[in-house]
Amino acid sequence: MHYRTDAEAVAGLVSKGQIHRDAYISEEIFQLEQERVFARSWLYVGHASQVPQAGDYITLELAGSPVIMIRHSDGSVRVLINRCAHKGASIVSRPQGNAGRMLRCPYHAWCYKTDGALLAVSLKAGYKDTGFEASAAAEGLSVPGGVETYRGFVFARLSRQGMSFREYFGEALGALDNMADRSPEGELQIAGSCIRSVIRCNWKMYLENINDTVHPISTHESASATAQQVGEEFLEINPTALEQLLPFGSGYDFYTKMGARTLPNGHSILGTKFSIHTDYSDVPGYQESLEQAHGKERAREILAFSPQNVVLYPSLATKGSPQILRVLRPLAANLTQLEVWAFQPKGAPAIMLERGLTYSRLVFSPMSVVSHDDVHLFESQQASLAAAGNPWVNLQRQFDPAEQEQGDCRFEDGNNELVMRNQYRAWHALLMQPMGAQA
Ligand code: FES
Ligand SMILES: [Fe+2]
Structure with missing residues (x-):
């Protein structure tokens, strides 16, 4: 089977309440679902209480992409792709920690604000008149297509395509309300x-x-x-x-x-x-x-x-x-x-x-x-x-x-x-x- 190029084969994976085994065992289906299902769905990242102080972060992988969940200096929780805008090194490699006021790439020391904006590049003068301002690198760290914090629960959608957070979860969000409201302070x-x-x-x-x-x-x-x-x-x-x-x-x-x-x-x-x-x-x-x-x-x-x-x-x-x-x-x-x-x-x-x-x-x-x-x-x-x-x-x-x-x-x-x-x-x-x- 070549599921990526054969829409009919993908259509045949589900039939009257039966699921074809390839849905579970095929690596090709796994890759397709990473791209088409997981990247376009709202995935749970973490809870805001894991990063209480500015600069606190955790790292994890979402559908094959390494991400950082970090508390920005304005108090908001951000999700950034853990990939340096220069040549792609991981910005942080520990599972959790505190980055202080900025993230600094260990490879060539490019620095980023805790919201991912590019703060400084090494040997800045060397980029003069190179068109660097218009490059993807100048945009800083990439961010997922969507990020939402709901009652302290942080979610991200990797792709720019897909439903809005509220439309996607609808009344299922009541379960998160119920968990948070089990606190007299409304927080977990x-x-x-x-x-x-x-x-x-x-x-x-x-x-x-x-x-x-x-x-x-x-x-x-x-x-x-x-x-x-x-x-x-x-x-x-x-x-x-x-x-x-x-x-x-x-x-x-x-x-x-x-x-x-x-x-x-x-x-x-x-x-x-x-x-x-x-x-x-x-x-x-x-x-x-x-x-x-x-x-x-x-x-x-x-x-x-x-x-x-x-x-x-x-x-x-x-x-x-x-x-x-x-x-x-x-x-x-x-x-x-x-x-x-x-x-x-x-x-x-x-x-x-x-x-x-x-x-x-x-x-x-x-x-x-x-x-x-x-x-x-x-x-x-x-x-x-x-x-x-x-x-x-x-x-x-x-x-x-x-x-x-x-x-x-x-x-x-x-x-x-x-x-x-x-x-x-x-x-x-x-x-x-x-x-x-x-x-
Ligand atoms: S790869 Fe990060 S600064 Fe070069
Ligand atoms: Fe069980």
Whole structure:
């Protein structure tokens, strides 16, 4: 197959709720989706609380491009491409640090303001009458096509083509509001670092699984059964862990009633009515502090919205309670980096962060009693999809041939694989548009 030049082959990757294996295993598709899907989508970069002081920065890679997220001297958070305008060296190479008042390239010492503007070049006189002012280098560091900070969450769209931030995420932004409003001060503080792991599978397997309600009872049977068996003992040692592990034994019926909603552009809310997080014990005094800050009605609304997962397609999944982000950074067709970040809602009891950290370690860490079950299966899928015979992955549970192409759809049954098909519709729509066509 030559997907880059064969539009018909790209069209054939999705068929009536089935996904062709090349979507997961083909490097050519991976390169195409980096350009056509990831570069034109709004990707999660980081949280403003990671760079509290002017000059603070973090570095990361977004869809193959190295970027710097930095606090500019005017207080705003900027995203810059980490590529010197002179000859392309990395401006900074540490994962985080403080650049002071300017960024200085280690190669020939060109300097930039913290918003990327070119401040000084070495041997300036040598550029006189060369036309340098009109060159790309004179523009300083490149910036993504779009950057937006929403409630402290920083996003970027690499391409100049694509939807505006608000149009792209629409009502999915309510999940970020909910996370921030769980702070009586309306602000979150990120925990120092994240749990970062690399899984030998395609990123879409992980993202599908975030909406997969049918797997916990079988995949995580041993984790929930063990939690039940040692329940009494554990209750004394770590009641939070027990409270978080036991619901993994919830059966199909539980998810049948939880409610779900798909949104345009691949986003979704799983557990619009309740989730495995709904019955976590109250934190003394917390509800009162939220009521004081936001009013009784809004406080009730904030606490009542506790979905299983909200997907902000294609790079982010949120949990409102406990407050955790999962960020996917695809590295290759068969390699995906996962970051798990926990937050303290400012002004809320410290146990809120404790809950997030416990959940991250207990459920999302690859060393945990839960995640290793998933990772084992993702890696087995990745290895076996190339097998002779059936080339399709099936996502037809409750498939309705008349279901909307893309869009806002509310439904009760959380076991409906529409939450995954919706991701593939968004993916396929972008993949079908060569760069240059208006997204
Ligand atoms: S490559 Fe950065 S100053 Fe030359
Ligand atoms: Fe799982």
